[in-house]
Amino acid sequence: MSDPSFSPRGAVTVPDKPALEGLEQKWSAWWESQSTYRFDRSRSRAEVYSIDTPPPTVSGSLHVGHVFSYTHTDTIARFHRMRGREVFYPMGWDDNGLPTERRVQNYYGVRCDPSLPYDPSFVPPPTPPKPPVPVSRPTFIELCARLTHEDEKVFEDLWRRLGLSVDWNLTYATIGKPAQKASQAAFLRLLARGEAYQTEAPTLWDVDFRTAVAQAELEDRERPGAYHRIRFELAARPGTFIEIDTTRPELIPACVALVAHPDDPKYKDLFDTEVMTPLFGARVPIKAHPLADPEKGTGAAMICTFGDVTDVVWWRELQLQARAIIVPNGTFRALAWGREGWESSDPARAQAAYDQLTGLPSEKARARIVDLLRESGDLVGEPRPVMHAVKFFEKGDRPLEILTSRQWFIRTMDKRAALIALGAKLQWHPPYMRARYENWVNGLNGDWCISRQRFFGVAFPIWYPIRDDGAIDYGRPVVPDESRLPLDPSTDVPDGYTAEQRGVPGGFAGDPDVMDTWATSSLSPQITGGWLDDPDLFSRVFPMDVRPQAHDIIRTWLFSTVLRAYLEHGRLPWANAAISGWVLDPDRKKMSKSKGNVVTPVALLDEHGSDGVRYWAASGRPGVDTAFDAGQMRVGRRLSIKLLNAAKFVLGRPRPEGLGVGATGPVMAPLDRAVLEQLAALVEDATRDFEAYDYARVLERTESFFWFFCDNYLELVKSRRYGDHGEALAASANTAMLAALSALLRLFAPFLPFVTEEVWSWWQEGSIHRSRWPEAADLRALTAADAPAIARDRAALDMAVQVLGEIRRTKSEGKKPLKTPAARVRVVAPRESLDRLADVEIDVRAAGLIGLLETAEGDFHVDVELGEITQATPS
RNA sequence: GGGCGGUUAGCUCAGUUGGUAGAGCACCGGCUUUACACGCCGGCUGUCACAGGUUCGAGUCCUGUACCGCCCACCA
Secondary structure (H helix, E strand, C coil): CCCHHHCCCCCCCCCCCCCCCCHHHHHHHHHHHHCCCCCCCCCCHHHEEEECCCCCECCCCCCHHHHHHHHHHHHHHHHHHHCCCEEECCEEEECCCHHHHHHHHHHHCEEECCCCCCCCCCCCCCCCCCCCEEECHHHHHHHHHHHHHHHHHHHHHHHHHHCCCCCHHHEEECCCHHHHHHHHHHHHHHHHCCCEEEEEEEEEEECCCCEECCHHHEEEEEEEEEEEEEEEEECCCCCCEEEEEECCHHHHHHEEEEEECCCCCCCHHHCCCEEECCCCCCEEEEEECCCCCCCCCCCEEEEECCCCHHHHHHHHHCCCCCCCCECCCCEECCCCCCCCCCCCCCHHHHHHHHHCCCCCEHHHHHHHHHHHHHHHCCEEEEEEEEEEEEEEECCCCCECEEEEEEEEEECCHHHHHHHHHHHHHCEEECHHHHHHHHHHHHHCCCCEECEECCCCCCECCCEEEECCCCCECCCCCECCCHHHCCCCCCCCCCCCCCHHHECCCCCEEECCCEECHHHHHCCHHHHHHCCCCCHHHHHHHCCEEEEEEEHHHHHHHHHHHHHHHHHHHCCCCEEEEEEECCEECCCCCECCHHHCCCCCHHHHHHHHCHHHHHHHHHCCCCCCCEECCHHHHHHHHHHHHHHHHHHHHHHCCCCCCCCCCCCCCCCCCHHHHHHHHHHHHHHHHHHHHHHCCCHHHHHHHHHHHHHHHHHHHHHHHHHHHCCCCCHHHHHHHHHHHHHHHHHHHHHHCCCCHHHHHHHHHHHCCCCHHHCCCCCHHHHHHHHCCCHHHHHHHHHHHHHHHHHHHHHHHHHHHCCCCCCCCEEEEEEEECHHHHHHHHHCHHHHHHHHCEEEEEEEECCCEEEEEECCCCCCCCC
């Protein structure tokens, strides 16, 4: 036989009652012991299929969305493995950054106080205390590591249970040493090339986390607010006012100008004259800028430092002064009017007003100042409530503020054209996802801020000299040699200094910040591929074949990875992006913990089995948000059971003795040839679709064929295969069935790894997941049919199915058992069809329990008379 | 405001170059049939969102509209 894999190897062992129970434990343990998914790094780049696995956030909750998208990737990985590629499939854990910090704070009841000394004997209290216990930064980081390790085990258990074919020797963590080293080295190289820079500038700021955040981490949320109409008195014409609308009246003390459109006739004559701010009496100019919309509010707006990103644009482009009033925790700072350049026409009144705001957060200050404005008569009318979108840090609970601070940036704006070009070269699955990427790149409005004022993360590996006057000299950072990485500048000492010089004049200070989590995640191909420490491995896996990920992080993870690969290697990090959708609940909302509609994945696997859950997941098409559907999981479970039973039949020992599974022979019956030809076509389609990352289509078609195979083909050939028409025809059926079973099992293997492995083990050696993907040519070699013969065989199969269907219908409508004989069947059909029916007559007669079969030429129809056969069976 | 998807049976969704509308689930009826009752056989179900256009012919191609969802921008 040209395809050896359908010939049974050794003894065939089929359980009496095949069942799914226990298969997951059995086979996942076996795969582990056999190293079935071990990556062989001796293979060349062309032979390798490498996957840039997304590291799940281990501090987050496990949910069906994980199961969904990781199953998609696993089907792709298994397909390519069976196609002969050596699959590089690592697993990563995202334990970096804020989610971990927040979880550690809540879990242990601690808070990080970097000023505390390290206490090695610290043990977290048994229950989280309130208020939280302050701990040193090293202790906090230890607790982060401890908890994430626990979380990782839970994820690993889930992944093994789900049957992901990852190589567990290739795990990585985004806070692990290799990740730190890669992040720090890449940063130093960017710094050396001038692609990373530090500057003091207005920055998006989360007041609860007290850190800068990036544009990519923003999200809009609808919040109630109110327009407040405020009057500003013209400095040159007391008693004459300009009115503006604002949703943030509390920022009036930070007001540095008013602005209107250059062509707005209402304000044309007033540009570059001055007004007095209400309550505070500061003189501010009226400026013209095209971003001001004459249609909005009164047409004039207040510019504050800083109320929103438009303020930043105006402030920068109109070269205004800064009056910063909000401090990192989001409250109004103490300040003295009349000093620090905070002039006022009435400093005492300004001070009195401002004192009422000092120490308040924005929202409280807003309520307070509205009272003051109402008393002073500067509030025109009453506030008009409105729902409006407010910018939030995606993980934050309060609206962002914009604060001026010193931050690190990676140059992005000047790379946009190159990034668009790279995005066009990337193969997107589905293709329309590219638009989201291009949308994002084109909408960027600043370089990427990568520094965060947090504790648990990758440190910036640099120090700054401290001048003799005690000031930190940010302009001359002290950088280490790459060989020292990874390092922590808060404990490690720069070359040429001693530890005693830390923090003293003439000494040094470490950079206090950590990197944005995406600054590390964006290097995942480099981290997993051994970029710095294992160039041999890197040359075999990079650039990678595929990045699988969900569509919501195209703007973050996908974008930043493309950027970093471009900056570091001048090329794309992968050839393909396979984008998964979300899991929606039946109400079409994104499944989320807050809505309380999350089903735990383990409970699903318990109820429906891994293969059942995977079936549901794999039926979700690439990029498409998919409804959670337990019904589909039941269908998948049923399919798995059907596979067990169909295989039991195909591999079973039919009567008479001697015509066992070993009795194969030339495929000579038209039905057998037809089914193998159909299967060959299916294999071609499946291969093509899988190559195009359309796993869902492969599953759908394979399943459809499989049910046809069971319900029609197997039923039609049963009798012949039992030997009722001689050994040669039995052997033909036997061969076709075995070849079909083998191919079908392998087609299903990427989707249903457990049940297919189980069935494979009944009659084959080794893992099905290391077996060869079926080839259409192998199946066609069995039939050796030319095109006209194929057409005849297909027509014959078609006739057989139609006639059998008519007989079944008659029995069903007559409410008779299917075992009821059909005494007389008259088939009227065109001559050609009758010839084809004659080709398969013995199979149709046997399957339909036909007594007398009559034929006549005419338009197709079938008459069936049920009942016992009363006359001798005609030939 | 810009962009991207979607709208097909009660539900979830297929429908590859235009050629008489499909599957599963659900529902109804029947059947112990020697692989499977975790099964089998059969049945019912549609103005393919709407309006135009191209075509001998449109679920499929073009234009527009409506609604749903998402991404981005704006948000004084």
